[in-house]
Amino acid sequence: MKKTALLFYVVCKEKKLSTTVVLGAQWGDEGKGKVTDFFASTADFVVRFQGGNNAGHTIVVGEDKIALSLTPSGVLYPDCVPVIGSGCVIDLGFLKQELKMLEDKNIDTEKLVISPNAHLIMPYHKLLDELIEESLGENKIGTTKKGIGPCYADKIQRRGIRVQDLLDQEVFEKKVKSNIEETNLTLTKIYQRPPLASEEIIEEFNGYRDIVVNHIKDTSLLIENAIKENRTILFEGAQGTLLDIDHGTYPFVTSSNTSAGNAAIGSGVGPKNIDRIVGVTKAYISRVGSGPFITEQKNEIGDYLIEKGAEFGVVTGRRRRCGWLDLISLKYSVRVNSLTELFITKLDVLSGLEEINLCTGYKYENEVFTDYPYKESIHYKAEPIYQTFDGWTEDISSVKNFEDLPKNAQTYIKAIEDFIEVPITFISVGPERTENIII
Numbered sequence: 555m556k557k558t559a560l561l562f563y564v565v566c567k568e569k570k571l572s573t574t575v576v577l578g579a580q581w582g583d584e585g586k587g588k589v590t591d592f593f594a595s596t597a598d599f600v601v602r603f604q605g606g607n608n609a610g611h612t613i614v615v616g617e618d619k620i621a622l623s624l625t626p627s628g629v630l631y632p633d634c635v636p637v638i639g640s641g642c643v644i645d646l647g648f649l650k651q652e653l654k655m656l657e658d659k660n661i662d663t664e665k666l667v668i669s670p671n672a673h674l675i676m677p678y679h680k681l682l683d684e685l686i687e688e689s690l691g692e693n694k695i696g697t698t699k700k701g702i703g704p705c706y707a708d709k710i711q712r713r714g715i716r717v718q719d720l721l722d723q724e725v726f727e728k729k730v731k732s733n734i735e736e737t738n739l740t741l742t743k744i745y746q747r748p749p750l751a752s753e754e755i756i757e758e759f760n761g762y763r764d765i766v767v768n769h770i771k772d773t774s775l776l777i778e779n780a781i782k783e784n785r786t787i788l789f790e791g792a793q794g795t796l797l798d799i800d801h802g803t804y805p806f807v808t809s810s811n812t813s814a815g816n817a818a819i820g821s822g823v824g825p826k827n828i829d830r831i832v833g834v835t836k837a838y839i840s841r842v843g844s845g846p847f848i849t850e851q852k853n854e855i856g857d858y859l860i861e862k863g864a865e866f867g868v869v870t871g872r873r874r875r876c877g878w879l880d881l882i883s884l885k886y887s888v889r890v891n892s893l894t895e896l897f898i899t900k901l902d903v904l905s906g907l908e909e910i911n912l913c914t915g916y917k918y919e920n921e922v923f924t925d926y927p928y929k930e931s932i933h934y935k936a937e938p939i940y941q942t943f944d945g946w947t948e949d950i951s952s953v954k955n956f957e958d959l960p961k962n963a964q965t966y967i968k969a970i971e972d973f974i975e976v977p978i979t980f981i982s983v984g985p986e987r988t989e990n991i992i993i
Contacts, residue, residue, distance in 0.1 A: 574593060581802075591987065599787045600790055623652065675700070675701040675705045678733070681750075898967065906945070914940070923936070952983075
């Protein structure tokens with residue numbers, strides 16, 4: 555416990571540090587919403603740098619739960635500017651609904667800023683996402699069917715439609731008609747579906763033009779100027795490191811880079827401008843959908859974690875798979891992201907267990923791995939090697955100091971810290987904003 559979150563705030567106030575990245579160190583659903591909300595309270599800008607409305611996080615404000623999927627967490631604070639960066643993909647229909655939900659709660663949304671270079675999720679993206687997933691049968695990825703993957707695919711194929719295209723009717727219509735012509739070949743020839751009408755899509759998106767006009771801004775320049783002014787900026791990631799398209803458990807990953815390097819690329823700032831990189835992990839681990847999961851507990855322990863941890867997807871409502879914390883994958887996340895520190899959430903969920911396990915190695919064909927193996931088959935066939943700890947029964951939700959945690963809980967946290975060699979500076983002991991330990 556060598557660094558403190560409190561120290562960060564002191565340093566920020568003195569204008570020595572200004573930029574922080576917060577991202578998931580597992581397969582997503584780590585509690586980033588609460589963590590980003592924690593930082594957003596003192597931030598001038600919160601920048602979402604990748605993903606779309608396939609992400610979801612819930613922020614508990616008193617008795618009110620606010621679920622956000624696309625709008626950055628900073629929207630909840632009057633002095634904070636929420637920014638959707640160029641690395642994101644945007645469903646304007648969904649964004650319109652989310653902004654209305656916030657406005658109905660008397661939350662100011664006018665300050666939202668959207669990058670002109672972010673790509674738009676079109677209706678045919680969502681349709682293709684659903685059709686492709688269904689066609690995979692037992693080999694399905696577990697996509698949210700929000701059109702994220704097909705949108706990123708169009709982006710890479712250089713046929714995507716960007717936010718700024720809506721400002722030029724001629725350009726927008728030309729791109730839509732061209733894409734619909736090509737998409738209809740796929741729909742009719744491969745999936746035996748009726749063709750789409752470009753006119754209907756053009757008319758729908760004309761109704762979203764006000765959103766673009768009211769919120770579009772050169773976000774790269776905005777953030778650059780904010781950095782020069784030494785303003786406090788939080789870069790908010792979606793999903794988690796193990797879902798990264800390049801560094802995750804491929805092909806059971808998302809369609810974007812979720813690791814720290816993309817914070818610079820997806821927001822349009824230089825990587826030297828990042829001061830601090832915070833990883834978020836649960837005190838255990840979960841994942842949604844298909845893919846390898848070495849420490850998964852398909853037993854009463856898994857059921858306990860699911861029920862007590864309320865492990866159901868914010869976006870999909872799907873029951874999450876749960877298991878013991880995997881320190882091998884966590885150490886990998888430290889390496890891939892250059893984490894400067896770690897935040898742990900949901901430690902309170904482990905209260906009541908007699909024993910708690912930590913995975914400290916993988917065993918595969920008489921070989922022990924203590925570093926994350928690159929070979930895909932190992933992740934499907936390896937057996938976890940566990941270190942077992944005594945549990946605790948105390949309710950820890952009111953604990954504010956690390957020293958006041960049950961001794962067994964302290965031992966558990968210190969074992970994690972020693973293994974990954976990164977300081978743990980924050981522990982969440984409950985869902986409320988105030989139920990935290992700052993170390």
